[in-house]
Amino acid sequence: MWNNSKIKFVHGDVFAVEEKFDISILWKVLSWLPSYDKMLEKLISLTRENIFLSSLFYDGDIDFEIKVREYQTERGKTGFNSYYNVYSLPHFTDYVKSLGVKCIDVTDFEISLDIPRTTKNHMATYTERLENGKRLQISGACLMNWKIVRLDI
Numbered sequence: 001m002w003n004n005s006k007i008k009f010v011h012g013d014v015f016a017v018e019e020k021f022d023i024s025i026l027w028k029v030l031s032w033l034p035s036y037d038k039m040l041e042k043l044i045s046l047t048r049e050n051i052f053l054s055s056l057f058y059d060g061d062i063d064f065e066i067k068v069r070e071y072q073t074e075r076g077k078t079g080f081n082s083y084y085n086v087y088s089l090p091h092f093t094d095y096v097k098s099l100g101v102k103c104i105d106v107t108d109f110e111i112s113l114d115i116p117r118t119t120k121n122h123m124a125t126y127t128e129r130l131e132n133g134k135r136l137q138i139s140g141a142c143l144m145n146w147k148i149v150r151l152d153i
Contacts, residue, residue, distance in 0.1 A: 008021075014039055014042050014043050014046070015039075015042055017046060018046075019046070020046055020047070020048055021046060021047055021048065022047075022048050022049045022050075023047070023049055023050050023051070023052070024043055024046065024047045024050075024051045024052070025051075025052045025053070026043070026051065026052070026053040026054070026055075027052075027053070027054055028054050028055070028146075029053070029055070030053060030055035030056075030085070030087065031055045031056040031083065031084060031085045031086065031087070032082055032083050032084075032085075033083065033085070034065075034083060034085075036055075036087065036092075037095065040095070040096065040099065041099055044096070044099050044100065044101065044151075044153060047153050048153060049152070049153055050150055050151065050152055050153065051149075051150070051151040051153070052148070052149070052150055052151075053148075053149050053151070054109065054146055054147065054148045054149070055087060055146070055147065055149070056084065056085065056086040056087065056142075056144060056145055056146060056147075057086065057087055057088070057089040057092065057106075057145065057146075057147045057149075058086050058087070058088055058089060058145065059089050059090075060088060060090070061088050061090050061091060062088055063085070063086070063087050063088050063091065064085060064086040064087075065083070065085055066083060066084040066085055066086065066142060067080040067082075067083060068080060068081050068082045068083065068084055068123060068140065069081060070122060070123055072122070084139065084140075084142045086142075086145065089106065089147065096151055100153065101151045101152065101153060102152045102153065103150075103151075103152035104149065104150070104151055104152075105149070105150040105152075106147050106148070106149050107147065107148045107149075108145075108146075108147055108148075109146035109147060109148055110134060110135070111127055111135050111137050112135075113127070113135075114127050114129065114135065115127045115137075122140055123139050123140040124139065125137060125138065125139040125144060126138055126139075
């Protein structure tokens with residue numbers, strides 16, 4: 001186990017946390033939430049310097065709310081299992097700036113390996129290679145257009 005008294009990792013509900021952090025990391029969290037506004041407002045208030053996050057974003061001014069219902073799962077038999085929301089990057093940028101974020105740096109995520117398609121889990125991620133050698137990451141019927149974002153507070 002790595003021990004460094006200057007580093008502390010906290011995993012949990014952002015609404016239950018009261019202490020402040022220099023850096024916060026949200027890896028593949030936003031797209032699985034019904035909405036991000038209240039959670040980001042709280043997280044920004046708890047973060048002194050930077051927030052690093054990844055989410056599904058669209059470069060246009062449209063949010064896509066995608067509810068997933070996997071019928072082969074127990075939970076899917078009675079309702080929706082999860083979200084695969086794709087958020088408008090321009091709207092997201094305007095929103096976090098309204099909360100005091102000073103700078104936003106966005107990088108497209110490019111997957112560098114081939115993931116085979118499976119028939120066992122219909123939402124399992126797989127890749128398809130384009131003619132230019134790049135890969136599309138797909139999960140079920142959703143194109144997984146991940147972006148990695150740094151917010152400077």
